[in-house]
Amino acid sequence: MNARGQKILLVEDDPSIALGLKMNLEAEGYAVASAADGREGLEKARGNGFDLVVLDLMLPHVNGFEFLKTLKSEGRLTPTLILSARGSEMDKVTGLELGAEDYLTKPFGLAELLARVRKILSRGAEQQAEPPWHLGAFEVDPSSRQVRRGGKAVDLTRAEFDVLSILRRARERILS
Numbered sequence: 116m117n118a119r120g121q122k123i124l125l126v127e128d129d130p131s132i133a134l135g136l137k138m139n140l141e142a143e144g145y146a147v148a149s150a151a152d153g154r155e156g157l158e159k160a161r162g163n164g165f166d167l168v169v170l171d172l173m174l175p176h177v178n179g180f181e182f183l184k185t186l187k188s189e190g191r192l193t194p195t196l197i198l199s200a201r202g203s204e205m206d207k208v209t210g211l212e213l214g215a216e217d218y219l220t221k222p223f224g225l226a227e228l229l230a231r232v233r234k235i236l237s238r239g240a241e242q243q244a245e246p247p248w249h250l251g252a253f254e255v256d257p258s259s260r261q262v263r264r265g266g267k268a269v270d271l272t273r274a275e276f277d278v279l280s281i282l283r284r285a286r287e288r289i290l291s
Contacts, residue, residue, distance in 0.1 A: 121236055122146045124165040126156035126182065127198070128174050132221075136169065136198075139225055140232070153177025157185055165193050166236055170215070172199040172206070183213035192260045194235050194273075198223065214273055248283065255279065 123145045127133040133149055140147045148165070150156035154176040160168055172179030179197060186193070194216040199206065202220035210218050216235050219228060247256040254263045260276050262269040271279070281290070 120146070121166045122148070122164055123232070124148050124150065124156065124159055124168045124193075126150045126153065126160075126168060126174065126179075127171045128152055129171075132171075136228075139229070140169075143229060143232075145232075151175075153179065153182045157182060160186060160191065160193060161189070167232065168193050168195040169232070170195050170197050172197060172201050172210070180209060180213060183210065183215060187214045190268075194238070196231060196235060198228070211274070212272065216273055250283070255283075 123140055125133060125136055125140070125147055127136065127149070128151050130151070133151070137147045137149055148159055150159050153174040156168075156170070156174070157177060159165075160182075170179050170182060174182070177185070179199065183195060186195075192214075195214065197210045197215045197218045198221060199210075199218070200221045207218045207220075216238075217231050219231060247254060247258075249255070252264050253269070255261075256263075257280060260271075260273070262271055262276070262279070
């Protein structure tokens with residue numbers, strides 16, 4: 116494990132890709148658990164101990180899009196990086212709208228993958244360090260990425276939550 120104890124769930128059905136990714140992520144100091152299909156991945160993701168899910172889309176039993184829909188419907192907010200051979204704009208948009216943090220098309224460079232993993236995990240660490248705050252009738256909890264109004268959850272995409280957080284940190288500065 117790395118110094119922060121960050122854990123990654125790798126959901127990939129191609130054994131050679133899964134082995135290569137697992138070895139390289141572990142060489143970077145991450146603790147990596149693997150799942151060879153979407154159903155097994157969901158079971159492991161529900162255990163909640165993961166800081167990041169690296170997810171293929173074309174999986175047996177439960178595909179990557181269904182995986183994301185299921186996790187979101189259960190209120191699980193683990194950041195997800197999609198790795199997929201499906202590179203159409205619509206696939207990317209769908210993945211991001213379903214809650215993925217990032218989308219990387221296969222084939223990909225290892226250095227780029229590792230940079231994206233570090234970036235996603237550093238964002239999560241920043242948000243966990245920030246205490247809950249209020250904006251009028253809204254309560255925002257950065258650690259769980261949840262917004263509530265009058266005690267009821269407000270459904271925000273990852274991008275919407277990130278924009279809200281950026282605007283709060285900017286205070287009265289103008290942003291482009």
